[in-house]
Amino acid sequence: MSDLKLVDKEERQKISEKLDTTFLVEAGAGSGKTKSLVDRMLALLRSGKCRIDTLAAVTFTRKAAAELRGRFQTELEEAVLKEKDKKVKNRLSDALQSLEQCYIGTIHSFCAKLLRERPIEIALDPEFKEMEEIEDAVFREKWWHDYLVKVRLEGEAILQSLAEVGLMPEELKDSFRAVSLYPEVELMGGSKKTPDFSYFRKNLESFLLEAQQIVPKERPEKGFDGLQRCMRRCFVRQRNLGFGDYRILMDTFELMDRNLGVTKNRWPSREVADAFQEEFNRFKEIVVTDALKQWREYRHTRILDFLKPAICFYEEKRRQKSRLNFEDLLLNTSRLLRENPEVRQYFSRKFTHILLDEFQDTDPIQAEVILYLTGADCEERDWRKLVPKPGSLFLVGDPKQSIFRFRRADIDTYNVVKEQIEKGGGEVLHLTANFRSLHSLADWNNPVFKGIFPGDSDRYQPAYAPLNTVREDEEKTSFGVYKITVPKIKWSRAKNIAEYDADAITNWISWACKGNVCFARTKKEKDKGLNKAQPSDFLLLFRYKKNMNIYARALEERGIPFEITGSDAFSESVEIREIVNLARALNDPENPIYTVAVLRGIFFGVSDNELLQFKREGGKFSFLLDFREGENLGGARVGESMKRLREWWDWTKKYPASTALEMIFENSGIINYLATSEMGSSKAGNLFKLLEILRAQEREGMTSFAGLVEFMEELTSVHEIEEISLTPGRANAVRLMNLHKAKGLESPVVFLANPVGIRPHEPDKHVIRVKEVNPQGYFLFKKWGMYQGKLISQPVNWEERAEEEKKYGEAEETRLMYVAATRARNLMVISTYEGDISNKRAWKALDDKLGGVPELEIREKTAVKEREKLVLRGGELDKARGKLKGNINAAIRPSYLLESVTSLAKKEKELPGWRKSGFGMSWGRVVHNILEVAGKGGDEKLDLLAENALVAEGRDAGEKGKLMRLIDSILKSDFWQRIMKAEKRYFEIPFSIKTDSSALVVDEWEEKGEKGALAKKEERGSTKYDEISEREKLPIILTGAIDLAFFEKDGWVIADYKTDEVGDGLESFVKYYGAQVELYSKYWEEITKQKVKEAGLYFTSLDKWVKIYPNMQI
Structure with a gap:
């Protein structure tokens, strides 16, 4: 390692040592942001500054949360093993045992967690459901149309107002979508003055x-x-x-x-x-x-007068349906904390330390929520005046990677919070050591970005910070920066340029993967045996989504596996639109237009001539008619197709909608057809994605076929949905993605592909977020045609706001180039074009610096593999069917068995007669629930809990008196006092363990003294065990739930509550349940590797503890 690794050593030490200081860590690309978070979390736990359940780590994505949780658990386990100090070791060990109590997740999930805990204060339905982006987009589409219907029925005045300025309500759908994403901003209006x-x-x-x-x-x-x-x-x-x-x-x-x-x-x-x-x-x-x-400007006011009620209408519909989108989660949480100081105090005590990753991508409402939780003054309502309590907040981000202004995250918010932290005695740390890239990459990148970023930060752009790499270039490996130059092409058509570039890139990847290229590997890669190039070493980044599929097709033609991310091909795909046509036809069988569309489409491929002949011969385009006599009208294909549609229609009446659709996919062979076509993995994958989306809607209660057809129609108008392949997430594949998807990722080789971008768009919105005023939103509204939008209105003073937004946009474009250039570990290749494409260069800031960069030598051109045609020979089809049947039989054959301790212990035992007429299992569940709460220190809540528990189990509320008398007697018992004095105690502990049938042979209950109630057969001499079935050879997953385990000085005690009215039958009852407790004891020892000193049954009606193990004492 180079000495440059120590450049920011002091900064990194502060992270783990100055735990009473609030930090904003500006961590450059490849500097180890996740490690910084983990180090801080471990240091807080070591010091005792917080417990695992008061620690919260908030991330930008679910993927980042999963990675952070995995890293944290691994580091925590290692810390427990290495720690010498007994007190610290106990802290870390307790944290590890209660790891699930530490919140690690996205900001939206975090807000949902807070709202579910305190919904009453803001009159929120506690059973609300969170909406994903796709669901929100579809619902927005639906309620927009409902709003238009409502307006046409009730809003004559507002319609007249639009008509007076030459507008139709339908033309404002895109405007509605734009403003609905900014519910917290004040929409700035136009002019009320009539033009001359x-x-x-x-x-x-x-x-x-x-x-x-x-x-x-x-x-x-x-x-x-x-x-x-x-x-x-x-x-x-x-x-x-x-x-x-x-x-x-x-x-x-x-x-x-x-x-x-x-x-x-x-x-x-x-x-x-x-x-x-x-x-x-x-x-x-x-x-x-x-x-x-x-x-x-005159129009703008009229449009806002129409859109504001639409936004309120959609908000009200979400409230009525108990649905919260991402913005709702944030805004409701912000309001909950702002308007309720006592709630703020409650959560501040519950989450004493909050860590936030990727802070540069945090939007203003997220920052507001975090500062309310960590602010020292719980009465202050203006979040911009709050100062975090010392050490309560730890932010990690890189302002040079702030690239999501279009998603409401902007550099203004970052700067505001940074200023608040510094004013409150916090510090800003700078991590510049880069553990990702080789020196040669930094040698090129540093001069480039030093000339682009300012020396001192300003409101638009952070200051330049160098990449201090620690990885050395290695001889006999490929490293550095190269370019691929696309020669001038006639007319400079973007598609032709992309095709040339795609061929060059994929030819080089194909050549490299044949063992011709080696890379300097990290220790982790060396441990995996990696040296030579493989498909997963390559990442293709695109500034824009257009023409990504050209590169995917080139990889497919060369037989190179790939994964594509960030393409919007789902809603635009032909196959999805064909399925929507089919669904429409099945939902409205009397509509001949839908039927003809399906017959002409990919499901049947009936020609226009056949359809014409069918019609001329008297045929009707209704598949509900009987085609036994007329099936040859227009040729057999029309009749057969109609009969098939009738069969599919029957399925939609018999089965759930998604099941019927899945059966249709299988029956029609469409998945096989698409999978074997060009870009087949993505096309077929889209069908499975559609099924998954529809199943999610069914789980939410949308079960009718007609409802799902309407949902699918709205789904196809949503452009936020990305396509998915048949094999998502496969390990060894070239990755293709647009630049915004690549943040946080890295790869040995990165291609900045497709040198042609798009002309920069003029700004269409500007949001002002400064301390002196509430957020103000200036929006341009356009009416979109097939290819471009026509400006229909603008706010007053738009020209000034547009110029300001351009400065923000230009600064963000520079940051995008920084993100692109810092993904590579070993090799970066930048595509450039020789011809003149003026302001459409995709990688402009980097393109300008390619003068001395060597050309990537394309050593060989890989022959494109032609798609093989399938030719079936005699008997091959039957053989394939037989193999498929065998595979299915093998797949449905169980590979393990499930068994519960309760069923195993009671197997072949007769239920005691007195128990058949007892209070029942629901009574037992009520008692168990209350004792669990009491054991955790919630005594003051028992009265209310008793009422709720009886209602939840459907029992008579009049039983509350009897229940509370029983609970009171238990809490006063010697046995309960023994529990309360224990060093550790756990209630209702679920477990599962893998075992086999030989370990689960249970003797009939006998009073066996020291041998105990449970004994394993040493010999299988009886007829019962002479023949062991295949099922008995399978492993068994044994599950159970232990009522109570508590630890005393010389070992663990396992207890099982029994709430039955035992009467005089105690001995029979013990015989019936004893084996269960023995099993609990056995597997507690096996799972925990700690000794069980005693196990028994506690009879609540008798206040009696019966020891079962090691020596039974009734």
């Missing part, structure tokens, strides 16, 4: 009058140019419609609000063309721009 339409009409009429004298009336030989066509349309509008209606006037200005140029050979002379071009541009700048600005 008369002034603008006079100017337009005057300009057109002059233009009519100049624009050619006859069509030029080569046709009209763009400006001439526009002017001719204006002339027609004026002649046929006039400009008395101000909506037509403004539509005409929108026609003129484009970059319209002249083609000089289409005009009488070059001078005339130039003069009119200049005159048109001047008119557009002075009149058109001003007119449209006033018009759009």
